[in-house]
Amino acid sequence: MTTENRQRIVDAADALFYSRGIGQVGMDAVRDEAQVSLRALYKEFASKDELVVAVLDKRHGMWTSGVSGAVEAIDDPRERLLAIYDYLAEWFGESDFRGCGFINAFGELGAANPELARVVRDHKADFQRYVDALVEDAGGPAWLGPQLAVLAEGAQTTAAIAGTSDAARHARAAAVTLVDAAFARA
Amino acid sequence: MTTENRQRIVDAADALFYSRGIGQVGMDAVRDEAQVSLRALYKEFASKDELVVAVLDKRHGMWTSGVSGAVEAIDDPRERLLAIYDYLAEWFGESDFRGCGFINAFGELGAANPELARVVRDHKADFQRYVDALVEDAGGPAWLGPQLAVLAEGAQTTAAIAGTSDAARHARAAAVTLVDAAFARA
DNA sequence: GATCGTCGAGAACGCTCGTTCTCGTTGATC
DNA sequence: GATCAACGAGAACGAGCGTTCTCGACGATC
Structure with missing residues (x-):
């Protein structure tokens, strides 16, 4: 499950970051798009910077x-x-x-x-x-x-x-x- | 004077925006670098977006x-x-x-x-x-x-x-x- | 069925930032 | 010298955001 979450988060963040620009996308938007809780998001990635690198x-x-x-x-x-x-x-x-x-x-x-x-x-x-x-x-x-x-x-x-x-x-x-x-x- | 201010502001903003990225530079930083008051800054440019375009x-x-x-x-x-x-x-x-x-x-x-x-x-x-x-x-x-x-x-x-x-x-x-x-x- | 760790939802916190407002000062005009 | 507009310094406001915390629910274990 943690792996599936990871992929969903990265996919969602990728789509958002790419289409709008990284600074224009909040973690809340990533959460909404990935349909994950903020808690689960931060369990996978300690920070937005880490998520950006993963993307x-x-x-x-x-x-x-x-x-x-x-x-x-x-x-x-x-x-x-x-x-x-x-x-x-x-x-x-x-x-x-x-x-x-x-x-x-x-x-x-x-x-x-x-x-x-x-x-x-x-x-x-x-x-x-x-x-x-x-x-x-x-x-x-x-x-x-x-x-x-x-x-x-x-x-x-x-x-x-x-x-x-x-x-x-x-x-x-x-x-x-x-x-x-x-x-x-x- | 208003013209000199304008140039100083654009020069300062250009240097900052270019070296750090636009989103990483606040209007306060532009004011400090240009040595102008925030009031004078907004007299020349109604918004940051306008300043970016001027730069x-x-x-x-x-x-x-x-x-x-x-x-x-x-x-x-x-x-x-x-x-x-x-x-x-x-x-x-x-x-x-x-x-x-x-x-x-x-x-x-x-x-x-x-x-x-x-x-x-x-x-x-x-x-x-x-x-x-x-x-x-x-x-x-x-x-x-x-x-x-x-x-x-x-x-x-x-x-x-x-x-x-x-x-x-x-x-x-x-x-x-x-x-x-x-x-x-x- | 009680206990305990885990989770989701979302409130909360602290900070940054764009923008505006306040207020005391200055400098020109009459 | 009084008046008044313009100004600088910086406080203030409101929004957004990254991150953490609270709380109630759920599921597994004994």
Whole structure:
């Protein structure tokens, strides 16, 4: 039961934090959405800060499995690099898309909460390593990875603010050019 | 006097909002930093929301003049496109760099404050138009502009979270590839 | 059936914060 | 010098929020 509660709380908090911003969501709102007592909530998480970190941990898992799922559906090593942007396009198209939860959390609380800043940094570093590994598998040069990651990052914020998924197409087209150039020079 | 106060308040609020996050800064802190009375503060800005918008307006001006200053120092139309990333590198190197203030504000309050969301959207759209114009001046294809803008956007968030200015170098290198490819195909 | 730990509902507490009000002072005008 | 508007300092107010506490109900154990 304690585990089920935990999941319900994290899911509810994730939805609320992401859609409204962390500071705009009180613990009472989380309780209402999760349909748990405040007592049970604080039994699972000693503080709101802890809950925020747990939410980001969950989001990290979903992002990682989502991206790697999209990538692993493709065979060609160079096409796999582009699958990332197709995944982004899909995500941006969701009606409740509001940018990268990590970037949003970092901008809001990164300066005040070093633990949160560390979680966000780790998340982005993890993604960078993943892209680097895909590049290496494809036999591409090491400098390609960071360029592809910057494109993915830019697509997320651009799409969030513009409110359209166009940025995914632009990022994908740019990635095609970068990949082609990288392998042409090799 | 009222104008001097206004500027002092906006400057103080900008520094505080940017370094700590908007929600983490009270009007009392702004008053202390600006060395103005609370009464004078509310004479200039009817609410915190208004002050936030004024801060973003100021930031838009500084960004615009900073970028165009860097661009106009270069003559070659294609090199001008790359000057953007040199400007970013310089900015990222500043010790108090903490990402794009518009992205941070949007992530924190965009969902709760439509007026703020509009200001942020306008700011990004303005930058996009500026890049598009540079591309056109250089005789490049229209699709290059959005790709270069996505790179700039990604560099800002990546640099903010990683805490290094490496992303500016990666974005610049990617931009070189994109520009070369765009003009080679033409 | 008495006892005891656990729980949910929600009141309560303490703090922060946005905003307004009070009041004593100042500085210009006649 | 009297008047009056404007001002600064800071108290005050009201709301929201993170967190804890109270109290009554429930369920298991002996």
